[in-house]
Amino acid sequence: MFTRKQLRKFGVSYSTIQANLDARRWQRVHRGVIALFTGPLSRDARISAALLYADLPAALSHRTAAQEWGWLPADEEPVHVTVPYGTSAVPQEGVVVHRSRAFRHIVVSHAPPRTSRADTVIDLAAAESDEAAAERTLLTTASANRVGADEIRAQLIARPPFRYRAALDRAVRLLAEGLTSMLETRYFLDVERAHGIPRARRQVPVNAFGRKLLEDCSYEDIGVPLIVRLDGRAYHGDAETAFRDRRRDNAAELSGTPRLVYGWQDVDRTPCSVAHEVMTVLRREGWQGPTRRCRRCLGS
Known part of the structure; x- marks a missing residue:
């Protein structure tokens, strides 16, 4: 050529x-x-x-x-x-x-030359047709491909996009607050946000039999001791992680803390059912805040 x-x-x-x-x-x-x-x-x-x-x-x-x-x-x-x-x-x-x-500021040295990982995420998001789609694309692309919030934030400063800046800044803040995987991001978007469920606190440290572990989602900030564990196969399939998960489950049971566990298929295929189960526990434990039906709920 x-x-x-x-x-x-x-x-x-x-x-x-x-x-x-x-x-x-x-x-x-x-x-x-x-x-x-x-x-x-x-x-x-x-x-x-x-x-x-x-x-x-x-x-x-x-x-x-x-x-x-x-x-x-x-x-x-x-x-x-x-x-x-x-x-x-x-x-x-x-x-x-x-x-x-x-x-x-945006090109990295590769063969062939291309935009950096962070700038590629920003470009894909800024090319969307509206703010909601831009935010979703940034969240899902960055979390699925392990592009960190700090990387993206630095590039947003170096090359401010003209479109959807508020939505992109909001998405980066969410990444920085603990959305570390595609499963966690989809849970936030399709279960919590879509159904009006309060956003859980992410990556919450807990003590399980003398070991410090992290819980994916905790609703203690709204007065409910519910733990939701997002069991992604890519990060929960080895023996050591399975052992830690059992320790966490047993510690929650012994402390009387309700817990729900979901995998990729649950959140991807049936987010409305997941939301209903989460809301059921939140209501049972005393939370009375408003929720809503998403477009998928209304279409079923």
């Missing part, structure tokens, strides 16, 4: 370039970008062509950067690239061009 300028620099004449294109030995991919082969373009070839078209400095961004980080499956969608302001590149078929005034 080469640009016309590169081929000319290597001594290939304009007439030779055009003859190979006319004979279909080579193919034009984008304006000024030529593939020295025929047939379908691989994903790597499409990425290379997009970066050559945008011209350096340029970097993969948005969905394409997320795919390069391993967060999304590769697809045949257009390649997203970000370039500095002042660059002349305009969108082409198969290429989405973004511009950034903070280009030097």
Whole structure:
């Protein structure tokens, strides 16, 4: 994959370039970008062509950067690239061009070049259609891929986005307060927030038989000693963690503390049922605050 300028620099004449294109030995991919082969373009070839078209400095961004980080499956969608302001590149078929005034702050050294993990999260969120979707995307993407609140906060300062700043700041605060996994984030969004359940305190230290452990969710701040443990298989499958979980359960039972345990399938498939169970215990233990039915509840 080469640009016309590169081929000319290597001594290939304009007439030779055009003859190979006319004979279909080579193919034009984008304006000024030529593939020295025929047939379908691989994903790597499409990425290379997009970066050559945008011209350096340029970097993969948005969905394409997320795919390069391993967060999304590769697809045949257009390649997203970000370039500095002042660059002349305009969108082409198969290429989405973004511009950034903070280009030097957002790109990391990789092959191919791409936006940083934190900036990729911010770009995906800022591309959403409304504030609620932006907040949800930042929370779910960051928690699922272990991108820390401090990383994202630093980049929000270095390159303030024009869209949804309040929603993105709110999402970062929630991450900093203990949403450490995709399961915890989905519990907060689809169980607590969607149904008006007060937000539990996260990562609460407890003493279980002389060992300091952390509980995922505690409702003690609203006067109810309910513990909700979110049992994600990725972090609760080994023998040592299973032992700690049993210690926590036994300690809760001995102290008379009600507890509920949910896994990914519970929260993903039946969040309304989970919410109903949590609300049942909260009511039983004396909490009388208001709740609501979510859109999924209303549609069932």
